[in-house]
Amino acid sequence: MKYHDSMERSADVLRQALQLMKRHGSALHPVNYTLWYEYVRGENTALRTAMDRYLGQHLQLDEAVADAMYRRFVSGGGIDATLIERTAESVSTVLTGMAESAARAGDQTAQYGTSLSRLSHELAGSAHSPALEEVLNTTRQMQIAVTEMQQRLSDSQNEISQLRAELRRVHEESRIDSLTGLANRRAFDQRLNTCIGEAETPAKRYQRPSLLIADIDHFKRINDTHGHPYGDHVLRAIGSILKETTPEDCLAARIGGEEFAVLIPSRSLSEARALAETVRTRVAGARVSRQGQGQDAEVTRVTISIGLTLFRPGENGTAFMERADQALYASKDSGRDRVTVLAG
Incomplete structure (x- = not known):
């Protein structure tokens, strides 16, 4: 099983997969990451059909059923420990990359906003001409756009931080069977x-x-x-x-x-x-x-x-x-x- 998805595509699929896992009570461990990642991508039609049929009768995806589906439709009958570890590392890499990209964009946006603010202040004290007035208005609009972008980046960083915190929390529960509360x-x-x-x-x-x-x-x-x-x-x-x-x-x-x-x-x-x-x-x-x-x-x-x-x-x-x-x-x-x- 090889994926060639871009970082943006991986992040989008992962975000959808995590939302579905939370909705259906799936513990966030590597087997379920892989199962739901495959489901969201939609290319594994046999898996998608089987999961849709089961979820049509049950509100939650039972841990033992998820294991069976993973073995049958993803791993070909046995759980590949190397694959599981690679999947876990991929999830961590995606989230880390998203957080780092948002942080870099935030820093660059903040620097640009500072430059625009200084330019706007300097232009405001100059003699106005139609061309200068247009530059001043454009600069103010850019300041507003930059402020909005900073807010979106901040929201994205908060969302990523929450996802990572949720992953850490549920990893502690990944050894528990969700239906019975026993070890899985x-x-x-x-x-x-x-x-x-x-x-x-x-x-x-x-x-x-x-x-x-x-x-x-x-x-x-x-x-x-x-x-x-x-x-x-x-x-x-x-x-x-x-x-x-x-x-x-x-x-x-x-x-x-x-x-x-x-x-x-x-x-x-x-x-x-x-x-x-x-x-x-x-x-x-x-x-x-x-x-x-x-x-x-x-x-x-x-x-x-x-x-x-x-x-x-x-x-x-x-x-x-x-x-x-x-x-x-x-x-x-x-x-x-x-x-x-x-x-x-």
Whole structure:
């Protein structure tokens, strides 16, 4: 993916993209920059069609959906870390260039305004002739134009400063899934890699981490029967349960559409299983009612299936997650609403 847009074109596209991101609740991180930049440019018609279809049914672009669209329509199936960093640098460069250009133009305009003011003062004290009067009037008009230009440049600098401040602020939130408030897939992957690296050190050789992966049972049926807004309500409810039950040293994340994970760094497998059972029973015992229809508007209970495994020394994050997935599939195949442990 290569862009050959001018600075002016990049700034215009970026400005529109940031406005749309704010309107649809998209966190301002590099993946979403790229996604919305592509959307605004309009050349990626498949992406634009998919996003328009989704946004026609939802007010916000859900973080997991945005990730899926990025993978499918932009990166070709995998997130390119180099591309993401390059996109982030491009955004910063555009904003910095805009701010510097506005500052230089402001300085030059101010100097020109000072010269015009001095010239106007000198001309005002001279003997008037038609030609001199015309020069004097033109000089006064130029002073007014310069003053207006300075104000516009000042407004532009203020707008750019606000954008940069907003970028700094939301970068702090870029690791959070906007729908559930849990960590998102990027935050999870980073923490997983860190945890595995620590587990391989001599100091933590005997404190192997565990990984829990949970999936909502029959989630497609929930969406098809009650609609996507209710499906989102279910996701938020499960996110709340995970926040309440996950210990502080563990990380709960939403890693896919209806898939969640809990990384458990320093507990025994039996303790990890007890946590998984607590999560499962809390979800099964909850009643998620339709919004706006009172507490009595309960539907069939929601359940989750869970797979749990213990880290094997020497394996990478992908292999660790694959084994947790195997345990999850076993729970699904055995009737759902249960925890399956795959020994390390």
